[in-house]
Amino acid sequence: MASSGTTRSVSGIELVGAGGYDKLQIKQFPYQEPAADEVVIHIKFSGLNFADLMRRQGLYSPAPKYPYVPGFEASGVIEAVGSNVSQLAPGDRVVAFAGNGMWSDLVTVPSFQCFKMPDDMSFEQGAAFLVNYITAYQILFELGGLRPNKSVLIHMAAGGVGIAAIQLCKTVENVTVFGTASASKHNIIKDMGCTYPIDYHTQDYVTEIRKISPNGVDIIMDPLNGEDSVRGYDLLKPLGRIIYFGAANVAASGENRSLLTAFKTWYKCFSTNSLSILSSNKSIAGYHLGYLLKDLEMTKDLATTAIQELFRLFSEGAVKPQIDSVYPYSRIREAMQRMHNRQNVGKVLLQPDSEQKTDITEEKQSE
Numbered sequence: 001m002a003s004s005g006t007t008r009s010v011s012g013i014e015l016v017g018a019g020g021y022d023k024l025q026i027k028q029f030p031y032q033e034p035a036a037d038e039v040v041i042h043i044k045f046s047g048l049n050f051a052d053l054m055r056r057q058g059l060y061s062p063a064p065k066y067p068y069v070p071g072f073e074a075s076g077v078i079e080a081v082g083s084n085v086s087q088l089a090p091g092d093r094v095v096a097f098a099g100n101g102m103w104s105d106l107v108t109v110p111s112f113q114c115f116k117m118p119d120d121m122s123f124e125q126g127a128a129f130l131v132n133y134i135t136a137y138q139i140l141f142e143l144g145g146l147r148p149n150k151s152v153l154i155h156m157a158a159g160g161v162g163i164a165a166i167q168l169c170k171t172v173e174n175v176t177v178f179g180t181a182s183a184s185k186h187n188i189i190k191d192m193g194c195t196y197p198i199d200y201h202t203q204d205y206v207t208e209i210r211k212i213s214p215n216g217v218d219i220i221m222d223p224l225n226g227e228d229s230v231r232g233y234d235l236l237k238p239l240g241r242i243i244y245f246g247a248a249n250v251a252a253s254g255e256n257r258s259l260l261t262a263f264k265t266w267y268k269c270f271s272t273n274s275l276s277i278l279s280s281n282k283s284i285a286g287y288h289l290g291y292l293l294k295d296l297e298m299t300k301d302l303a304t305t306a307i308q309e310l311f312r313l314f315s316e317g318a319v320k321p322q323i324d325s326v327y328p329y330s331r332i333r334e335a336m337q338r339m340h341n342r343q344n345v346g347k348v349l350l351q352p353d354s355e356q357k358t359d360i361t362e363e364k365q366s367e
Helices: 050-056 123-127 130-143 160-169 183-192 205-212 227-235 259-267 276-280 289-294 296-315 329-340
Strands: 009-015 024-030 038-048 073-081 093-097 106-110 114-116 151-154 176-180 196-198 217-222 236-244 283-286 323-328 347-351
Touching: 009 329, 024 329, 038 093, 038 123, 038 130, 038 329, 050 329, 073 106, 073 123, 093 123, 093 130, 123 323, 123 347, 130 160, 130 217, 130 236, 130 289, 130 296, 151 160, 160 176, 160 183, 176 205, 183 196, 196 205, 205 227, 217 227, 227 236, 289 296, 323 329, 329 347
Parallel strands: 151 176, 151 217, 176 196, 217 236, 236 283, 323 347
Antiparallel strands: 009 024, 038 073, 038 106, 038 347, 073 093, 093 114
């Protein structure tokens, strides 16, 4: 702790408004002592998610008022605990998630948002774990009802959520996995367990899937929305399920948001009503981890159940995060650009500059 009379500061990334990369700035903030039920974490790595790109563009809800520190997840070491905290102690290796605030070198959060990492989990893997694997797990098993002998279409299959979903599909017997990704990433996702990679640049995924499975697929994970939300629904088998969990097509136009692109995407979204859907024998669901985190007091049991099961699968070797690259906080713009251009295979991580041993660790060359 800081000595008496000394003001301790914390360094982090602040989002000062909606727009381009210039809206992300490194700032200093006052240190926040933990309240009775809180802990302070010395951050080792933080996760970068596609939702963070949309937040920067002003296209994502929920979001705090500007300015604020973004970031949904991180890994690190407990530095201090509040007087009511008994399940965690200084020195514990933990992962944590929140609605925002994780892109900082020290983070103060409620203790129930922290979880001790498995002994064999690295800090890099920890920072890549919670958002992607909780998302994939709850979509596939809670909303998708994945069972043996089913087929699944995973869009953006080489991203963090996509790879998590492929690995989770392989924990269920005889599941056929279709995955869309650029051709340069096909060998990687095949090694992960994707049965049929499809190059979305040169192939029409609906046509390719119909060649192999004329009746369509049982479950679709759709982070794209817009026109793809309609094409996906039409691709479902009877009793099939499509789960919408993003709108990547909205953010596909460039560094700054395009209201025209957003409107076009919204206009092309699938629309129905309770009477029309009766005859289709198909299910539609929506998933938004941001809103689950916003209501964390109410949804924490759902998160805890998923995390415990995911930790078990990790310890058994059934799931393992794929780390694409690591960028210091000071190079957040480059990290976002890599993800925006869909060059990443797996998770892009951020790291406090004070933790950096080299300029960029584990960074891959652009495809």
